[in-house]
Amino acid sequence: MNSETLNTLDTYSKNKYKYGFVTEIDNEKPKKGLNEDTIKFISQKKNEPEWMLDWRLKAYSKWKKMKEPKWANLSFPEIDYQDIYYYSAPKGFEKKPKDLSEVDPKLIETYNKLGIPLEEQKVLAGVAVDVVFDSVSVATTYKGELEKLGIIFCSIGEAIQKHPDLIKKYLGSVIPPGDHSFSALNSAVFTDGSFVYIPKGVKCPMELSTYFRINAENTGQFERTLIIADKGSYVSYLEGCTAPKRDDNQLHAANVELIALEDAEIKYSTVQNWYPGDEDGKGGIYNFVTKRGLCSGRNSKISWTQVETGSAITWKYPSCILKGDNSIGEFYSVAITNNFQQADTGTKMTHIGKNTKSKIISKGISLGKSQNTYRGEVSFLRKADKARNYTQCDSLLVGNQCGAHTVPYIDSKNNTAVIEHEASTSKINEDQLYYCRQRGLSHEEAVSLIVNGFCKQVLQELPMEFAVEAQKLVSISLEGSVG
Amino acid sequence: MNIQDNYLQNKKNIFFSENKDIQNHRDKLINIFENDKYDKKNNESLRNINLKNFIDFKYKYQIPEETSVINNNQENSYSIVSVNGQCTSFKDDRIEITKILDEDYNDFSKNNTIEKNDHFVNLNSLFLNSGFKIVIKKNNNIKIKISNIVTDDDLTIFQKNNFICEEGSTLNLIEEYENKNNSTSNIINVIKLEKNSIFNHFLIQDNSPNHNLIITSHSSCKKDSTYNQKVYNFSEGYVRNFHYSELIETNSEADLQGIFFLKDNNTSNNKTSVKHLAENCKSNQVYKGILNDRSKATYFSNTHVNEVAQKTEGYQLSKGILLSDNASYFSKPELKIYADDVKCSHGSTIGPIDENAIFYLRSRGMSKIAATKILISSFINEELSSIDDEQMSEIIQKKLVRYLSKVK
Numbered sequence: 001m002n003s004e005t006l007n008t009l010d011t012y013s014k015n016k017y018k019y020g021f022v023t024e025i026d027n028e029k030p031k032k033g034l035n036e037d038t039i040k041f042i043s044q045k046k047n048e049p050e051w052m053l054d055w056r057l058k059a060y061s062k063w064k065k066m067k068e069p070k071w072a073n074l075s076f077p078e079i080d081y082q083d084i085y086y087y088s089a090p091k092g093f094e095k096k097p098k099d100l101s102e103v104d105p106k107l108i109e110t111y112n113k114l115g116i117p118l119e120e121q122k123v124l125a126g127v128a129v130d131v132v133f134d135s136v137s138v139a140t141t142y143k144g145e146l147e148k149l150g151i152i153f154c155s156i157g158e159a160i161q162k163h164p165d166l167i168k169k170y171l172g173s174v175i176p177p178g179d180h181s182f183s184a185l186n187s188a189v190f191t192d193g194s195f196v197y198i199p200k201g202v203k204c205p206m207e208l209s210t211y212f213r214i215n216a217e218n219t220g221q222f223e224r225t226l227i228i229a230d231k232g233s234y235v236s237y238l239e240g241c242t243a244p245k246r247d248d249n250q251l252h253a254a255n256v257e258l259i260a261l262e263d264a265e266i267k268y269s270t271v272q273n274w275y276p277g278d279e280d281g282k283g284g285i286y287n288f289v290t291k292r293g294l295c296s297g298r299n300s301k302i303s304w305t306q307v308e309t310g311s312a313i314t315w316k317y318p319s320c321i322l323k324g325d326n327s328i329g330e331f332y333s334v335a336i337t338n339n340f341q342q343a344d345t346g347t348k349m350t351h352i353g354k355n356t357k358s359k360i361i362s363k364g365i366s367l368g369k370s371q372n373t374y375r376g377e378v379s380f381l382r383k384a385d386k387a388r389n390y391t392q393c394d395s396l397l398v399g400n401q402c403g404a405h406t407v408p409y410i411d412s413k414n415n416t417a418v419i420e421h422e423a424s425t426s427k428i429n430e431d432q433l434y435y436c437r438q439r440g441l442s443h444e445e446a447v448s449l450i451v452n453g454f455c456k457q458v459l460q461e462l463p464m465e466f467a468v469e470a471q472k473l474v475s476i477s478l479e480g481s482v483g
Numbered sequence: 484m485n486i487q488d489n490y491l492q493n494k495k496n497i498f499f500s501e502n503k504d505i506q507n508h509r510d511k512l513i514n515i516f517e518n519d520k521y522d523k524k525n526n527e528s529l530r531n532i533n534l535k536n537f538i539d540f541k542y543k544y545q546i547p548e549e550t551s552v553i554n555n556n557q558e559n560s561y562s563i564v565s566v567n568g569q570c571t572s573f574k575d576d577r578i579e580i581t582k583i584l585d586e587d588y589n590d591f592s593k594n595n596t597i598e599k600n601d602h603f604v605n606l607n608s609l610f611l612n613s614g615f616k617i618v619i620k621k622n623n624n625i626k627i628k629i630s631n632i633v634t635d636d637d638l639t640i641f642q643k644n645n646f647i648c649e650e651g652s653t654l655n656l657i658e659e660y661e662n663k664n665n666s667t668s669n670i671i672n673v674i675k676l677e678k679n680s681i682f683n684h685f686l687i688q689d690n691s692p693n694h695n696l697i698i699t700s701h702s703s704c705k706k707d708s709t710y711n712q713k714v715y716n717f718s719e720g721y722v723r724n725f726h727y728s729e730l731i732e733t734n735s736e737a738d739l740q741g742i743f744f745l746k747d748n749n750t751s752n753n754k755t756s757v758k759h760l761a762e763n764c765k766s767n768q769v770y771k772g773i774l775n776d777r778s779k780a781t782y783f784s785n786t787h788v789n790e791v792a793q794k795t796e797g798y799q800l801s802k803g804i805l806l807s808d809n810a811s812y813f814s815k816p817e818l819k820i821y822a823d824d825v826k827c828s829h830g831s832t833i834g835p836i837d838e839n840a841i842f843y844l845r846s847r848g849m850s851k852i853a854a855t856k857i858l859i860s861s862f863i864n865e866e867l868s869s870i871d872d873e874q875m876s877e878i879i880q881k882k883l884v885r886y887l888s889k890v891k
Contacts, residue, residue: 071525382808397823400790406818410831415805418834425820425827 033082036060039188042087046157046191049164059177059187066181072344073373073405076249076286076313084251086189086222146204152197153208156224159195166197170228174257174294174321182288182315186222186255193223193254198233198264207463209238225256229264231297236267236463249277249312253288262297262324267305269462271470274310281340281369284312291318295327295356303330304347305461307470312341317375319348322356322387329358332458336474337370337402346376346407351384351417362393363455366402377409380417387417395425396454448475486516489542490609496544498611502585512609519602528601530813531750531779532721536695537602540667543637544612553580560626567634568613568642568668577623583614587645587673603697603723607641607669614643619680622651629658631668633694638666645673648680648708657685657875660718665693674702676710676735684712685875686724689882692749694720701727704735704764713866714741716751717882725754730764730792738767742863744886745778745810756785759792759822768799771863774810775890784829785817792822799829804836804862806855806890856887 031038039060043053068079146153152163160167177187194210210225229235252274258266268291277284287310293302304318314337320329331347349358358378366372374393395404406423428450436446452459455474462470490497490513499505521538523529547566553573561578563570573580588611619625633640648654660668676682682702690696696718702710716722728737739755757766768784786797803812816829836858844854860867860883867883870876 395818395820397820397825400793400823402823403819403821405820406829407815408817408831409813409815410833411811411813412803412805412833413811415808415810415835419832421816421829421831423816423818423829425818425825427823427825 032085034060034084034086034189038086042189042191045087046160048157048160051164051168052160055172055177056188059184060189062178063181063184063188066178066184068181072315072375073371073407074313074315074342074344076342079251079286081185087191145206149202149205150199151202151204152195154195156190156193156195156226159226163195163197166228167195167226170257170259171224171226172257174259174292175255175290179290182253183255183290186224186253186290190222190224190255193225194227195225196227196235196237198227198229198235200230201232202230203233204235207236207238209240211240221250221252221254223254225254226259227257227266227268228259229261229266229300231261232263234265234267237269238463239268239270240273240469249284249286251286251288252311254290256289256291256318258291258293258302260293260295260297260300260302260327263299264297265301265303266293267303267463268293268318270304270306270308271462271473272306272308272310272314273473275312276310276341277312277339279339281312284341285310286313287311287316288313289316291316292321293319293329294321295324295329295353297324297327298353299326300324301328301330303328303332303461305332305458306334306345307459307462307473308333308335308343308345309473311343314341314343314345316345317348319350320358321350321352322358322384323352324356325353326355327353328356330461331358331360331362331376332461333362334365334455334458334470334474335363335372335374336365336367337372338367339370340368341370343371344373344375346374348377349379349389351378351380351387351389354383354385354387356384356387358387358389360389360391360393361457362391363458364393364395364404365398365451365454366395366404367398369401371403371405373405373407374423375407375409377411378419378421379409379411380414380419382413384414385416387414389417389419389421391419391421391423393423394454395423396451397425397427486538486606486609487513489540493542493544493610496546496612497609498583498614499585499588502588505585505588509609512605515600515605516609521602526600526602527754527781527783528603528723528725528752530781531752532723537606540639541637542610542639544640545635545638547634559624561628563627563629564632565615565629566632567638568631568640568670570615577620577625578627579618579620581616581618583616583643583645587616587643601699601725603669603725604671604699607643607671607697607699610639610641610669611643612641614645616645616647618647619649619652619654621649624653626655627657629656631658631660631662631670633662633664633666633668636665638664640666640668640670642668642670643673644670645675646682647675648677648682650677651679652677653681653683655683655685655872657687657872660686660688660690660696662694662696663691667695667697669697670699672698672700672702674700674710676702676704676708678706678708678732680705680708682708682710684710685870685872686712686714687875687878687882688714688716688718688722688724690718690720690722692719692747694718695722696720697723699723699725699727701729702737703729703731704737706732707734708732709736709738711738712740713870714743715879715882716741716743717886718751719747719749721750723752725752727756727758728766729758729760730766731760733761733763735761736765736767740767740769740866742770742866743772743780744883745772745780746775746886746889747778748776749778751778751780753781754783754785756783757787757797759786759788759795759797761792763794764792765796766798769866770800771802771866772812773804773806773859773862773886774812775806777807777809779811779813781813781815783815783817786819786827786829788820788822788825788827790821793824795822795825795827797825797827799831801829801831802862803833804859805833806836852891855890859887859890 274285335343337343364372755768784799801814
């Protein structure tokens with residue numbers, strides 16, 4: 001490696017996390033630790049009905065018997081579940097503010113810093129936002145407009161109160177609480193998150209969006225998102241995440257369930273930029289997320305797009321269960337790891353119905369001393385006639401101390417199903433670099449251009465609002481980069 | 484019978500049972516078996532197999548009466564008949580064949596490339612009852628053909644062979660496994676290639692439905708050496724091919740290839756793994772399978788590139804054709820890369836025979852079956868046409884024709 005490359009690598013590794021500020025705000029927390037009392041406290045705080053508490057307690061009793069899944073290519077000290085606050089709310093949120101004027105101005109300031117269009121005039125940009133601060137959903141904007149169409153977009157806490165039928169029917173139907181230990185944990189202590197219901201035949205006219213932020217120290221965030229697209233409907237949902245810089249590791253274990261009925265389509269995009277820890281690998285968020293979508297009706301479609309740049313540890317496998325005939329599952333992912341970050345991410349496509357199709361495009365970029373793993377499973381069950389899958393996972397290695405790994409599991413039980421899988425790993429092509437530099441680009445610009453080109457296939461899948469942000473994020477991640 | 488009882492009862496005719504170190508190691512293994520929960524999901528060595536056959540087996544071994552023969556018919560060519568895993572000692576100025584020694588056991592058990600929880604490797608270490616060691620001396624070019632014969636029903640062969648190619652030597656080895664009786668062979672081959680040596684290793688497997696064959700090999704390549712392995716699996720019984728390769732010095736190459744033809748209720752488990760531990764090495768792992776009826780196959784491939792192994796080229800390819808509704812194929816092509824200046828890739832496909840191709844052939848007047856057969860032959864043509872040895876090519880063609888005759 002030449003000295004220039006080393007220099008640029010060095011500059012990059014010093015690149016700072018700009019969302020690392022802390023908002024000084026009074027918090028309300030229960031005692032540290034997890035036990036039945038904590039769960040009762042959460043349930044009571046949220047004013048939940050009896051059946052919800054029972055549901056949580058059942059999940060808790062399952063969790064007690066379970067062990068964390070160990071198969072991922074990650075190494076981290078054991079998580080002490082008793083050393084975490086399971087609920088943290090900015091004070092004075094027992095009653096939800098009716099409009100933005102009642103929200104603590106400090107909060108508004110925080111979100112302004114993050115560049116989130118909370119205020120109504122910004123909402124006109126066309127994004128409806130639900131903001132989750134630590135454990136409480138702060139404000140949902142643009143609500144009235146959506147209500148006219150019959151779309152329900154609110155926090156899950158509110159949905160439990162107002163739409164118990166839908167919650168009872170669908171909550172836990174895609175990710176059963178007993179699926180694995182993180183889903184059980186989330187089911188027991190989930191605090192807030194978003195709930196979306198799109199009625200029959202409605203095309204949601206705007207992008208729905210949630211912004212998650214962990215603020216308080218030693219807090220875990222356990223959000224739960226449930227999206228139901230009824231027959232013939234369409235929705236595009238965005239999710240963004242940030243957290244302040246802290247020396248301790250914080251836990252984030254979310255569950256996201258999507259249900260697409262007949263002819264419905266759900267598009268779910270994530271830009272995950274939790275605090276990744278500093279250059280020495282200190283601090284950062286442990287991100288253990290379970291995301292699963294069920295294409296239950298015919299001709300339904302679920303599409304996951306993710307840009308993963310943050311978190312000390314990413315453990316995330318957005319998956320699709322293609323149950324309805326002709327249903328489609330898609331997964332587009334860019335994962336960038338730097339310093340001591342570890343990412344083990346991928347997807348799981350389970351083809352059950354006839355003529356089901358899935359497509360997986362995964363791009364991994366490892367820098368510094370990070371480890372980046374793609375882990376994906378594609379399985380065709382007996383009845384998945386004429387099912388089709390295409391998988392492509394490419395990895396780019398920058399520097400010789402990082403690792404890029406690809407672990408696909410491919411299982412076919414049907415002889416009419418066709419599956420294709422391709423993967424490649426390499427460093428940035430010298431010839432391409434040379435070409436760009438010859439045309440007058442600096443080393444940095446050239447690398448940024450090549451990496452952006454490498455990710456383009458995924459980034460272009462993002463909705464406009466996020467595409468710009470994501471592209472910036474990739475450029476920032478590569479600022480002063482690579483070789 | 485349980486594994487521990489089996490062992491204690493038959494300790495006398497198991498190799499090296501007087502050696503204390505080995506005994507200690509075996510005690511540990513017994514402990515592992517006692518506590519094993521046989522987790523089929525996470526233990527690659529147990530996937531898709533009928534556990535009962537391999538846990539509750541009855542140990543039986545017979546020392547062969549007729550000593551195995553070595554026939555030196557041509558100058559550089561040898562034929563060996565190995566009976567029940569044993570082979571008589573032989574020595575000339577080109578090769579040397581001996582029994583395996585205590586030290587060879589240890590040499591293998593320390594090896595960390597092979598996974599610790601591999602059920603069959605542990606069984607082999609515990610019940611080891613046969614095996615031999617072949618050394619090819621410096622700068623010789625040798626051809627060897629080994630026929631592996633098991634004499635009686637119900638025998639359980641636990642065999643360990645050592646192959647050592649000294650500096651500058653070339654070995655062409657054809658191993659045949661064609662057994663008709665109801666027995667189990669569990670074989671481990673430990674292969675060492677010194678500087679500048681070449682080892683072309685062909686394994687032809689064609690056993691009857693009641694014969695279980697478990698082959699595990701571990702090869703390590705030093706500077707400028709090349710290990711080529713080709714596996715042709717036509718067996719009607721269970722076959723497991725697990726092959727590991729380590730490229731420990733620069734400019735070495737490992738090429739692990741295999742094709743398998745399955746039908747009826749047959750199962751085959753395959754694994755290849757290459758560890759790149761030095762610069763400028765190349766590896767290639769290619770497995771192709773054709774599955775008919777209710778057959779099942781797994782293929783795990785793995786390329787591991789160490790931090791120091793810059794300029795590595797590592798390729799993997801896995802292809803499967805499913806001919807029937809009830810066949811299933813599982814593949815897991817893995818890449819673990821810790822160096823940046825590498826070119827590594829894998830490709831994996833599973834599917835039926837291309838309908839367009841069938842249509843093309845049928846529109847030219849062929850029957851559907853004939854078209855299918857042609858397409859199957861062309862699917863593996865690359866592997867078949869690369870065989871230099873005419874005699875061997877003929878043998879394999881015949882076996883292919885026999886398999887195709889059952890395709891409907």
